[in-house]
Amino acid sequence: MAAKAAEPVAPALSRGGVDRAAHRRFDEPWLAAAWSHPATRVLPIAGGEAFVVDTEQGTELVLVPSFEAPDEGDRYFLGTDDAGVSYFALAGESLPGRLDGDARPAGLREVAGLLSERDAGLLVHAVALENWHRLHSFCSRCGHPTRKAGAGHVRRCTSCAAEHYPRTDPAVIMLVTDDQDRCLLGRQSIWPEGRWSTLAGFVEPGESLEQAVVREVAEEAGVRVAEVEYIASQPWPFPSSLMLGFVARAHPDGTRITVDGEELSEARWVSRAELRAGWESGEMLPPSGISIARHLIERWYGEPIPAAARW
Known part of the structure; x- marks a missing residue:
């Protein structure tokens, strides 16, 4: 006799707890104000990895206030939560210097199943954007360089102005x-x-x-x-x-x-x-x-x- 199909929890990478707020991606004044807000949190990322810390409650992403984030790197707007907190990823060539405490670098394969819905959603969003930007720096129409737009969700050709979206x-x-x-x-x-x-x-x-x-x-x-x-x-x-x-x-x-x-x-x-x-x-x-x-x-x-x- 066939077993009754189970309804397990959603796949680890399909979870999320942040509104992506796509309508804000081209609102430069709003993005600037959100970045400078003291409640905003930034996720430094490099090579598909971010810092995590193991606590009594579980594994958590290390998110920092924007004023503590590195000065260099590409900013990607990830969205806002129900409390009005804005989240950005900051993609750099490498993760910033060692943080205080027990923070360690980790990738999705290692920790996605251990993270909360919010953190899993933030990390998978950031990793996907970082991968896309790294592999699509030239226009597929004319071959000229492209530059980031739309808070990290668009690349625009510097020559023919063609817009390219995450693949x-x-x-x-x-x-x-x-x-x-x-x-x-x-x-x-x-x-x-x-x-x-x-x-x-x-x-x-x-x-x-x-x-x-x-x-x-x-x-x-x-x-x-x-x-x-x-x-x-x-x-x-x-x-x-x-x-x-x-x-x-x-x-x-x-x-x-x-x-x-x-x-x-x-x-x-x-x-x-x-x-x-x-x-x-x-x-x-x-x-x-x-x-x-x-x-x-x-x-x-x-x-x-x-x-x-x-x-």
């Missing part, structure tokens, strides 16, 4: 089940030994999300998908993806697995009992705690992955 590459990630309610998991050869996860792939031009699910499962595992249902999404700024999560049902006559040998080195149908046994023995490792793949697996499995399972 997001859509990718589908799907948990496929068969008529025995087993799930299809695969592994790539570059992953740690024993790591298994759901299938995933990028959406191609002119393709719907549902078409991408069907195509990717067929290409990677040779399995024919008959039904597709959207579940949830998650930003994945490594450097610029948006993961769109689905569950899918394999066609009864199309469950034979034939891996492509490129995207996947192995794939298999797994029951809940087999998966639990694999986790308990350490022979199977679940996906990362911040991945939407974990969210999809837990939803099908019916409960959170046991804490004893290594990842």
Whole structure:
């Protein structure tokens, strides 16, 4: 009998507690006043990392008043909270000198699942913007340099004035089940030994999300998908993806697995009992705690992955 689908908490990178206040991004007087306000908090960031500190309440971002922030760096406006506090990121070549206390540098992969909704949302927003600015300093139309605008959410060409917006590459990630309610998991050869996860792939031009699910499962595992249902999404700024999560049902006559040998080195149908046994023995490792793949697996499995399972 199939287990009842669980409704786990939102994927770690999909959380947020700040209004992005996009209407303020071109209001230079307001932005200047917000930056100089004593309540404003700034998140220094460099190379995808920010300072965090471990407290009795949990892991927290180190946010500083603007008057304590470094003088140099690119400012990105991240939004405001319900108390009217404004938040900015300040991207530099490196993080500022060591802070007092036990602050340490950390990236999203390490701490996103430990942060509060507000802090997780701030960090993923800042990391995504930093990655985009670093990779898009020239105009794709004429090749001339671009400069930051819109409080970090636009780049404008210095020659043809074309405006460029943060790039997001859509990718589908799907948990496929068969008529025995087993799930299809695969592994790539570059992953740690024993790591298994759901299938995933990028959406191609002119393709719907549902078409991408069907195509990717067929290409990677040779399995024919008959039904597709959207579940949830998650930003994945490594450097610029948006993961769109689905569950899918394999066609009864199309469950034979034939891996492509490129995207996947192995794939298999797994029951809940087999998966639990694999986790308990350490022979199977679940996906990362911040991945939407974990969210999809837990939803099908019916409960959170046991804490004893290594990842």
